[in-house]
Amino acid sequence: MRDVEYDPQEESAYECFDCGTIVVEESCPRSCPDCGGSMRNRLTTFE
Template structure:
């Protein structure tokens, strides 16, 4: 696994697990605005 450098002021891409919508935000955007499913930080590797 690789380490990801993140700063609180950095915009990060988040992707919806269900519909694939991508949002760029500084903080966790919460549920997907399109379908309401969980969003994931794309810079965090999936295990």
């Protein structure tokens, strides 16, 4: 369930799992620009 419409053409915020850096881009960055850690889309629920 989501309360936010996902539009793949819009820029999204991605957050690093390791250091918490937030990057806004159109597509998911492969790794964090600060520490090299994995990134996640902040619109995707995290359990």
